[in-house]
Amino acid sequence: MTIRVTFHPENQQSPVIQTPIPPKPEVSAHSTEGIGIRIRKNNFSSTEKDKDKIAEILAELQSYIGLETVKRFILDLQAFVEIQKRRVQEKLVSEPLVLHMIFRGNPGTGKTTVARLVGRLYKEMGVLQKGHVIECERADLVGEYIGHTAQKTREQIKKALGGVLFIDEAYSLARGGEKDFGKEAIDALVKAMEDNKDNLVLILAGYRQEMDWFLQTNPGLRSRFPIHIDFPDYTLDELLAIGNLMFKTRQYELTKEANEALRSYLQFLLHSHPYAGNARLVRNLVEKTVRKQAVRLFQKSTSSREELIQILPEDINMETI
CATH class of the missing domain: 3.40.50.300 (P-loop containing nucleotide triphosphate hydrolases)
Structure with missing residues (x-):
């Protein structure tokens, strides 16, 4: 049965x-x-x-x-x-x-x-x-x-x-x-x-x-x-929530503008990638974003706590995954 x-x-x-x-x-x-x-x-x-x-x-x-x-x-x-x-x-x-x-x-x-x-x-x-x-x-x-x-x-x-x-x-x-x-x-x-x-x-x-x-x-x-x-594949809102949770777990926070950039990029991926609707892709995107933020901050001699936590729109990695 x-x-x-x-x-x-x-x-x-x-x-x-x-x-x-x-x-x-x-x-x-x-x-x-x-x-x-x-x-x-x-x-x-x-x-x-x-x-x-x-x-x-x-x-x-x-x-x-x-x-x-x-x-x-x-x-x-x-x-x-x-x-x-x-x-x-x-x-x-x-x-x-x-x-x-x-x-x-x-x-x-x-x-x-x-x-x-x-x-x-x-x-x-x-x-x-x-x-x-x-x-x-x-x-x-x-x-x-x-x-x-x-x-x-x-x-x-x-x-x-x-x-x-x-x-x-x-x-x-x-x-x-x-x-x-x-x-x-x-x-x-x-x-x-x-x-x-x-x-x-x-x-x-x-x-x-x-x-x-x-x-x-x-x-x-x-x-x-x-x-x-x-x-089922995850919806756009679910992918965004998963991404925000992954950032929060790593002690990062997205600015309002960065959150919108993340939403736009996820929407683009959902329409362009055959298997975009899953958490694995979001995890890869989060990890690339964190690395990009690190490269940005490394250009400065010092960083405040707020800067270390904050994710900006330019940190959202727009390369195709």
Whole structure:
């Protein structure tokens, strides 16, 4: 059963969540039966300290700029897990938690950040033992000769046990065709999902179209990842807010004129760069601006505290990123 989250152009609108009625269980090679995290009473002995930590993690989630629909979906997911815990306490039938996910979106839209938060949240909720996140890509999984790939993939899986294995640009595992060793990595991952169903969450991430293609190359994968989340590009106002927050964290302040210059430049980038709507580009712009301010101030023999903090319009780096 795939939970599909679709984002509207306006951040304020609620996501469209399509949850098909699950078919009657049947035995097949693609069945997800038995690969979920089964809720047990000893898994969920929540204390007040645990609840405080969960509240802290959720507060951090809410502090993120943008990602409104992602935030709401994570809260829905938390509610589902908590209700399953209550059903166990009342000796009612509970659903196995199949929490493997597909994150789709452009670079810098928060996929890795949310994956780290999800790991911590699952740990505090008793779903995972450790909640750490092991981040890897094709080079960390695929070897150079027969047998090497399975070994490398198992090593990454072993590191991730008790937490989350996050694979960025996961579609690259299927790009080499039938004879490529990437297929061996996929097979090893599928086996690990079954062998470690109580102690591992797998998150595959990448561009939207490429991830759709990747799932089509292996129909068995789609059935094993019931949660699909799309990460939208940031709006102009969100990018500006991210930029201001990055400057503030570094103890810099933009003048009113510099803030307008930053807005104008971001607007230009949104129209000229194919993947401009992300935080990674803003971070690069902030770092270049700080360096340009340093070069400007270096021309003077001394600088006041205010000068060291202040970002002027001429500091906004107008070079193409």
